[in-house]
Amino acid sequence: MQDSQIIRTEYSDVMKKSYIDYAMSVIIARALPDVRDGLKPVQRRTLYDMYELGIRYDRPYRKCARIVGDTMGKYHPHGDSSIYEALVVMAQDFKKGMTLVDGHGNFGSIEGDGAAAMRYTEARLEKLTQEVFLGDLDKDIVDFMPNFDETEKEPSVLPVRIPNLLVNGAEGIAVGMATSIPTHNLGEVIDAVKAYMKNDEISTKQLMRYIKGPDFPTGGIVINKDDLADIYETGTGKIKLRGKVEVEELKGGRQRLVITEIPYTMIGAGIGKFLNDVVALVESKKTSDITDISNQSSKEGIRIVIELKKGADVENLTNMLYKKTRLEDTFGVNMLAVADGRPETMGLKKIIEHHVDFQFELATRKYQTLLKKEQDKKEIQEGLIKACDVIDLIIEILRGSQSVKDAKECLTKGVTENIKFKSGISKKMAAMLRFTERQATAILEMRLYRLIGLEIEALMQEHEETLKNIARYEDILNNYDSMAEVIVEDLDKIKAEYGRKRRTVIENGEEAVYEEHKIEEQDVIFLMDRFGYARTIDVSTYERNKDAADTENKVVIACKNTGKICLFTNTGKMHQIKVLDLPFGKFRDKGVPVDNVSNFDSTGEDAVYLCDAEQMRYAKLLFATRQGMIKKVEGTEFQVAKRTIAATKLQAGDEVVTVQVITDNQNVVLQTREGYFLRFAADEVSEKKKGAIGVRGIRLKKKDELEHAYLFEEGTETKVTYGEKEVSLNRLKMAKRDGNGTKTRG
Template sequence: METKQENVIRTDYSEIMQKSYIDYAMSVIISRALPDVRDGLKPVQRRTLYDMYELGIRYDRPYRKCARIVGDTMGKYHPHGDSSIYDALVVMAQDFKKGRTLVDGHGNFGSIEGDGAAAMRYTEARLEKLTQDVFLSDLDKNVVDFVPNFDETEKEPSVLPVRIPNILVNGADGIAVGMATSIPPHNLGEVIDAVKAYMKDNTISVKGLMRYIKGPDFPTGGIVVNKDDLHKIYETGSGKIRLRGKVEVEKLKGGRKQLVITEIPYTMLGANIGKFLNDVASLIETKKTTDIVDISNQSSKEGIRIVLELKKDTDVENLTNMLYKKTRLEDTFGVNMLAVADGRPETLSLKQIIEYHVDFVFEITTRKYHTLLDKELEKQEVQEGLIKACDVIDLIIEILRGSKNREQVKKCLVEGITEGIKFKSKASEKAAAKLIFTERQANAILDMRLYKLIGLEIEALQAEHEETMKNIALYKDILDNYDSMAAVIIKDMDAIKKEYGRKRRTAIENAEEAVYEEKKMEEMEVCFLMDRFGYMKLIDKNAYERNKEAVHNENKYVFNCMNTDKICIFTDTGKMHTIKAVDIPLGRFRDKGTPVDNLSNYDSSQERMLYVAPVGQLRSDRLLFVTKTSMCKLVEGAEFDVAKRTIASTKLADEDELIFIGSASEMEQIVLQSHGGCFLRFLTQEVSTMKKTALGVRGMKLADDDYLEHAYLLAGHQEYTISYHDKEYALNKVRLAKRDTKGIKPRI
């Protein structure tokens, strides 16, 4: 018995991983995330539109449930889950996202403010007329290649025969592996004019094309304010477009005004509208502006309308510039014109996109007219056979009457074989032997009905033949002459522009950088208060003086600072959080205050506060850091004057934590207390001043299972008493020793 040998392939694991990942990445790039430059569609969009076409869900027929479309697409062409198909279908129906919608949605397909579409079982859809006329109309004319679907039970088009540069008209966005695409939408009429200009002169430059395509045309309108940068963006295929919303000023009674935002930047779509409203509210709350009295979102199906009610004598221009600077009313749209061209991802310039489109349109037009020509040549052959048959109709009838079967007649008509056929005369048999019809003509003669022999019908046949000959001449001219084909394509594009073109929505201009004068805050000294629950507030100095005793009794941290200062919060995890004093509400002494968690990154569930001080005080101070494992160091306070909201205030060893932070500038001695009851007193000068990134030096030698619980700072002759085992214990009585020695246990 033969033993089957195993074929074991030995290879480096990293090589397999590398190859597999590259295969996966290319699959995502080509078959999922990036559009094809020819039709501007991703596979999921192409398959959904083709499925709707196959199901007969045309623009002039009733809507069909989206669940039916999604299920059919998933079962036949796109086996990757229903959500990706429905999401693609929804976006193709949203007129605020697409330059031209490709699907006519019926029902709740979401809103410009970020509301999601209803479930697919509730919504209905059908193809738009544009999609049917411009994207799918010639699929029956062999204009594109059909490929097997995932299980080879159906055929699907590898690309749709789109007759406009859809990748420019509708734009595209997608994130692949290691690359992303972001192409803004453009005006259909302008894009068609640019294509015509290229066809008339293929040496035209990007600058020349930009005489027709002024820039992006977003469905949300807005204003592109960096017109001069567009040439470089279209030349290289990447760059940043600066977008602003459209702001109008309306006058109210009593001399008051209101700012009305009627168009928003394309990037503000969805949840970012709510974020914009929150940002404006935040500007009001933090007193960055006191000019806005009220803000309301009055947007509806008719369009965007966000109203800001203003105080009298408001500097409208300065406030508008502030909104441009501080909110998303001015934003950037990152352009990266990446698409699949010739089967590989490529960043394309404006001219390259139009070149690829024109080449594609010429290809599908050539294939279309070859198909039409072949059909006309078939018709010509049949018509000429029927006309010829009418001239010898008596002979053909005689052959039919004398034959036994259809095949016998066919052989006589095609090859002149008369054997077995009964003729009335030898002359008829000789004439029959001379007949030469083609196979197709013979079939047409045999299928011809008797009424076709009526005189008028024969005349109609001859007229039809003349029409066929004209068509053949026309199609041959189109196929043989570039200018003739170009004229046909241009005529077709003119018809598309006339029916589907519309006015530009986005204005293109050069605008100066938004500059606004920030009102300078009046600098004043305030008192910072924080209670043991972490609620903090600022009160003015007079309120502090009036309630001094209550202030200190009810609050854990109390100190004076400037309202331009920053408050630093040090925690046991080694972090330091900063809060601008201006962000802390200035109120009355009895006001509740704001939780520290709301204004900083401090998380009361994860860390414990050890020390709070203003930056102004820290600049001339030195801080003592003591950890649980008895590491000590002094750090200059100036090191904590930073711009970041959260930094590491010290370096900690694994499993270590801070137990004490305090101001050591005027303190001469340090006392450490361990969990095991050991005390050690030594001079502050024995601890080195280090950078905040250092671990520090050892303060007390600890037993194996011991750790530090408390640390204290003492002035020279200060009497400092603590409660220890329910009795008072003066720390000054602890024998003065050296750092890095064992502590002593007190006798009480």
């Protein structure tokens, strides 16, 4: 049996090291892009896999399921959904400045619709991706590393020739950090790179002559131009974005607002939320100028139409949309990326600096590879030219050789022992031959047609071309200016082919100011029927229909239209309803369920008491529960801004039976299900906070429970019905709280 060794380690040290390892793994290998190619590992691996599978821009589309499966099996051993989501985003033109994948099928929409399942969709590389991202992989231009199981090789970075981190931006949440980089215009970014290459002392402010600011695929307007210099200097800040609103004139002097561009932050569910927010503004009476809203967006672009009343204040309404909805939004910038193997927040200049260094590294490796190929070619060409001059001798050597080995030794080292020559002169000449190994192999593999005069001439011209290439490549490798010229020339070609006009407007917009139409305060009557439908009517309408209103409705409360109604439930909660949220109109108009205008849930709660929030300020409330607990609470405790609060604390299995306004000169009568009545003075009810359970009001028999709590003034005749019997509360014997009560037969 082997001796086992226990290594004792401080638990906190193990946890610390493990968590740091995990965090760095997430940061470097999953969530953050590399500053050099602007890609996260999942994006890089997906694009490389498509390249390896030969799914080029000029070839047929292939099923996304094939791409995802191959990527997962070879390079990215994580969930297929994460790979497919990355693939989908790279194909969505409303998320990326330049799409990297050409998607075929349903790849989702700007309104938040998800892409179809990967078994239905197809994809292939975009021309830009193939030429600018993957173009020189065959030239030993980047390092390759083993994949997760060391059965394949994958590039550690793609040889991207544009600053993709700026062009396509990035979003990612790591551990303890997150990246959020806006998209930019390809042409502007290329111009900035060229400017930096001409003068690496250039300032961020000078770079911004070329890069005006972000250029989002959804367009829109950046309204804090003056803040951009600081954002690009530090790499962090907030960009204020607005949608583009146009005014269309209609017949009869009416107008309508048409939103043709939205803030980048609104894509997805934000569009639906914007529509709901506009509807909410109308329903809450914030504006009465909007008559209809419709989303007429299509593949051609965004078109959200807001119909207006005649004579509407268009400017004020537009400003209200900016203030109250996500039509004006903030894009938080944090230009965090992996640089030299560690996460770093970088300004604009730093990102461009890293990109240019990477381009020189790529160019150096590319032209070293090309130079080596040309030098190898030159060596072979010189050997073939020399061989053509002594072709008769070479033929004699080949005919006199017993093996390829003997012929090769003669060509490379002048060894003639094992070869038969026709003459001694030939033998002497053969002994002087000193071809290189590579030249000798080329001579032995040379075909006879190469001896034709024209072919020899072509070989000479090819040799001259090779010498020119070698001189050019050596100049590029040895001269900074020559290499910079090649890189700039390449960038100009990319800009000419793929550049496009800016979509986002950059300006210093004025603060959106709108005058909120103040609602005139008036007295109204709140009505709620037995089905929980509530509405408000004016006082004069109520007076004319008082009998019908009192008969047909469960709750009738006089209140202000600017106030709130408090709704207490059996579960011990209090929900608030804004009176303005309720429909106001004619007596016979239908109301709305209180569920729709508050957090009240009629399927799981019962309303036990409703009152006007303002009137409650001067009152005290009596709470009584099923298990016989009672308390008094100051009404001011319920003067809160929250829509829902806990109005009282309940014991397990208990619920609120009643909530009522109570005064000290009243009497309290508690009645149980079994018919026990207990009468005592109201001042015996302890005053507690809303978070308290309260005190025991009546001692309950086994399986009995409190059913009602009645309040009445001393000396007044008050009758209630229990079973089939009428009970006069004022004739009940006065007792003390926490008694057993008197049994009454129903």
